Amino acid sequence: MTREQLVAQIRAKKSYLLVGLDSEVSKLPKHLQGKPDAVLTFNKAVIDATKDYCVGYKINTAFYESEGVKGWETMQETLEYIPKNLFTIADAKRGDIGNTSAQYARTFFETMQFDAVTVAPYMGEDSVRPFLEYQNKWTIVLGLTSNAGSQDFEQQTLANSGKQLYEVVLEKVASWGTPNNLMFVVGATKASDFSSIRNIIPNHFLLVPGIGAQGGSLEEVSSHGATPDCGLLVAASRAIIFASNGEDFAEAAAVAAKNYATEMAGYLKL
Amino acid sequence: MTREQLVAQIRAKKSYLLVGLDSEVSKLPKHLQGKPDAVLTFNKAVIDATKDYCVGYKINTAFYESEGVKGWETMQETLEYIPKNLFTIADAKRGDIGNTSAQYARTFFETMQFDAVTVAPYMGEDSVRPFLEYQNKWTIVLGLTSNAGSQDFEQQTLANSGKQLYEVVLEKVASWGTPNNLMFVVGATKASDFSSIRNIIPNHFLLVPGIGAQGGSLEEVSSHGATPDCGLLVAASRAIIFASNGEDFAEAAAVAAKNYATEMAGYLKL
Numbered sequence: 001m002t003r004e005q006l007v008a009q010i011r012a013k014k015s016y017l018l019v020g021l022d023s024e025v026s027k028l029p030k031h032l033q034g035k036p037d038a039v040l041t042f043n044k045a046v047i048d049a050t051k052d053y054c055v056g057y058k059i060n061t062a063f064y065e066s067e068g069v070k071g072w073e074t075m076q077e078t079l080e081y082i083p084k085n086l087f088t089i090a091d092a093k094r095g096d097i098g099n100t101s102a103q104y105a106r107t108f109f110e111t112m113q114f115d116a117v118t119v120a121p122y123m124g125e126d127s128v129r130p131f132l133e134y135q136n137k138w139t140i141v142l143g144l145t146s147n148a149g150s151q152d153f154e155q156q157t158l159a160n161s162g163k164q165l166y167e168v169v170l171e172k173v174a175s176w177g178t179p180n181n182l183m184f185v186v187g188a189t190k191a192s193d194f195s196s197i198r199n200i201i202p203n204h205f206l207l208v209p210g211i212g213a214q215g216g217s218l219e220e221v222s223s224h225g226a227t228p229d230c231g232l233l234v235a236a237s238r239a240i241i242f243a244s245n246g247e248d249f250a251e252a253a254a255v256a257a258k259n260y261a262t263e264m265a266g267y268l269k270l
Numbered sequence: 271m272t273r274e275q276l277v278a279q280i281r282a283k284k285s286y287l288l289v290g291l292d293s294e295v296s297k298l299p300k301h302l303q304g305k306p307d308a309v310l311t312f313n314k315a316v317i318d319a320t321k322d323y324c325v326g327y328k329i330n331t332a333f334y335e336s337e338g339v340k341g342w343e344t345m346q347e348t349l350e351y352i353p354k355n356l357f358t359i360a361d362a363k364r365g366d367i368g369n370t371s372a373q374y375a376r377t378f379f380e381t382m383q384f385d386a387v388t389v390a391p392y393m394g395e396d397s398v399r400p401f402l403e404y405q406n407k408w409t410i411v412l413g414l415t416s417n418a419g420s421q422d423f424e425q426q427t428l429a430n431s432g433k434q435l436y437e438v439v440l441e442k443v444a445s446w447g448t449p450n451n452l453m454f455v456v457g458a459t460k461a462s463d464f465s466s467i468r469n470i471i472p473n474h475f476l477l478v479p480g481i482g483a484q485g486g487s488l489e490e491v492s493s494h495g496a497t498p499d500c501g502l503l504v505a506a507s508r509a510i511i512f513a514s515n516g517e518d519f520a521e522a523a524a525v526a527a528k529n530y531a532t533e534m535a536g537y538l539k540l
Contacts, residue, residue: 022370024373060366060370062364062366062370062371062374063370063373065373065374065381066373066374066376066377067381068342068346068381068382069342069343069346072339072342073339076338076339091366093364093365093366093390094363095363095390096330096332096361096363097415097416097417097419098417098419100292100330100332100333101332103294103332103333103335103336104332104335104336106336107332107335107336107338111335111336111338112338120363120365120390120392120393121392121422121423122390122391122392122412122415122423122424123390123417123419123420123424124417124418124419124420124422124423124424125418125422126417126418126419127417142392142393145367145392145393146367147367147368147393147394147396147397148394148395149367149393149394149395149396149397149398150394151394152391152394152395153391153392153393153438153439153442154392154393154394156428156429156430156435157428157429157430158426158427158428158429159426159427159428159429159432160426162429165426165435168423168426169423172422172423
């Protein structure tokens, strides 16, 4: 999917919401638990219920891998069920030496046909480059994450620039791609940091997790993080997919997603 | 597997070799290509041929995921084929926020029953902790990798300590675990750095890739990196599994593995 296509969708739906399908088996509604294909049934119902309020889905591989081969099957089937005009992200946080990263790129862009994959930057340029070689695919590199552990390394100050590690990550990685094939993960609990982030990467789309369950403010993120063509994809997972754990889970997910979309429509300047 | 059990194996085999099953489909011997279960057939033959010369196997998930669901099946079947007294590493380089890392830990320690998994440190403490909570399992955190990209971030100097990022990673992560549940990846092409690394983590086992195809020297690694109970696991992949791409691939793998083991026996002070 190109940036133009993504922006067109945001404009049409007045939403920059991504629904995170973190469909942890033990958290599924009781009436589905233990049934064959419980996760797939759950995901399909959530997708049907929310697809008009979001521009895409983020599938975190951890929740599928933990079920082994069966989980990978469910991930593949879930991806195939998502309407093709929606943006799909494998939230996989992969990264390895060059020839190995090339295999991960093949996994998510060819074997599985996601539009985007999240990548960890620790190992540097040759670990990120193979993902960037795909046409009309997106590499989403971890910048500043929303968890407490982001203080351990991401927010450490580097000697030669006085900048924090994540700022240097944004700066360097930005030079390896373009705003048309590269995005960054920026944790929503740090809305105050968005101004300095936008100084470094004024045009790149940001994937912002941490709204809802992780406590970020959608208003702050939107006012500090937006670009003229939106430039934000805000992900919410548990707050939508587990809005109810009863038989009305899909209706509750639709209500939650619609609420986000309505709020977003108020902030959107497209 | 406990540290004592691992060291006992190293002592018995006079080897600290890990064979990396980076069994990329396109690099398999011609006579296997296109056959059903080609990778599994290849892996089983390599395991049969090399298991007397190594103390374990490292399975890099990228080479399996790139084949999708079928690849995960092959990974599971390969793992099950490895004799239970050998050490098994999922070289997965995972890492995410706490509840998600817990799912990855479950994937590799429960669903798949590996002895160890490699973890990327970028996201900090809560992304690493869930792996460390398992008894008799090992978390192997990326310290200094052997690729060119290690200069981009890993080798950047931090302001408040004057240390390089990877040194701070070793130091901090070491405080979250013990030498009995935590190891570090240290790239073998940097043998000169081993002394400073051993100042920071004198007792931890190091997983050393980069011998062979990536050009590290086994002698340097062994003389600078060893602890009194060895403390090294040296991985070689392509140099062993693709030693021949003819029908004699398994015999050639055995010869290559035996050569490493013979050299290691000369360095080992156990």
